[in-house]
Amino acid sequence: MFSELQTEIEARYDIHFDDLSLLEEALTQANYINEHPNYHGRDYQRLEFLGDAIMQQSSAVYLFKRYPDWDEGRLTELRILMVQTRSFAALSRELHLDHYVQLGHGEEISGARNRDSLLEDLWEAFIGALYLDQGQDAVMNLLEQVFFSKIDTGFYDRFVDYKSKLQELLQKNGTVDINYQKISEEQIENNEQIFTVAVQLNGKQLAVGEGKSTKDAEKVAARRAYKDLTMDK
Known part of the structure; x- marks a missing residue:
């Protein structure tokens, strides 16, 4: 064997x-x-x-x-x-x-x-x-x-739990309004769906993510936002 x-x-x-x-x-x-x-x-x-x-x-x-x-x-x-x-x-x-x-x-x-x-x-x-x-x-x-x-x-x-890391980063100076909003839901081949979600801070869009579920799309959006905010740090 x-x-x-x-x-x-x-x-x-x-x-x-x-x-x-x-x-x-x-x-x-x-x-x-x-x-x-x-x-x-x-x-x-x-x-x-x-x-x-x-x-x-x-x-x-x-x-x-x-x-x-x-x-x-x-x-x-x-x-x-x-x-x-x-x-x-x-x-x-x-x-x-x-x-x-x-x-x-x-x-x-x-x-x-x-x-x-x-x-x-x-x-x-x-x-x-x-x-x-x-x-x-x-x-x-x-x-x-x-x-x-x-x-x-x-x-x-x-x-990595980027949603938690992003929340911790954004709230380090106090409470803020972090919101995940579904932008679109698209049908693709093999009956699969692609969801697009935006993460917003106090109503301002930080990043957009795509995934096969809203949960996956939120994770991608959070990762992109976190990396954008920490890129030069």
């Missing part, structure tokens, strides 16, 4: 494990071992510990070098946004780690294979295993492909 994953990640990301037992350890949950008394391998928890530290350090170094003009606050904010549960869970799914993890029967039935908290652990354990097997250069090569490259795509924006 793990040789199949090895073949897949080697073809997609040019990553090769010399020691497949590390890859197996990274994808084995404790409950699986408890249910298989004759299994002699370890669960992923030690590798998860290592991978967590590696992700924190690698992200900090990358952002420090990429944004030489940013202060500590901005660097920390982006790092926290990147190094978090939903981000790591998405990366686990991208590498298909969820397909290969060895789970206990009860965990399988409860849907753990799709649980973000488990997938976060798997990503960190995988990074820990890769570091031990191939070193930091191999880790950075993978992160360049699947992690750091997402900064410019808006991938991490989906994890």
Whole structure:
């Protein structure tokens, strides 16, 4: 099974494990071992510990070098946004780690294979295993492909509550009237709809957003308004 994953990640990301037992350890949950008394391998928890530290350090170094003009606050904010549960869970799914993890029967039935908290652990354990097997250069090569490259795509924006951030920004000097108003609702192909919403401050329009629901459109409008207001700060 793990040789199949090895073949897949080697073809997609040019990553090769010399020691497949590390890859197996990274994808084995404790409950699986408890249910298989004759299994002699370890669960992923030690590798998860290592991978967590590696992700924190690698992200900090990358952002420090990429944004030489940013202060500590901005660097920390982006790092926290990147190094978090939903981000790591998405990366686990991208590498298909969820397909290969060895789970206990009860965990399988409860849907753990799709649980973000488990997938976060798997990503960190995988990074820990890769570091031990191939070193930091191999880790950075993978992160360049699947992690750091997402900064410019808006991938991490989906994890930000921009409506709350915008409200906090606009109300820092007192109460103001923040309103989201639907401008239009357009039918497109496949019977889908696109909603357009404007966010207003005391009746003045700040930004407009589009989405497949009014809620999604409001999020886009809030993100655009927040970024416009903080662009030079």
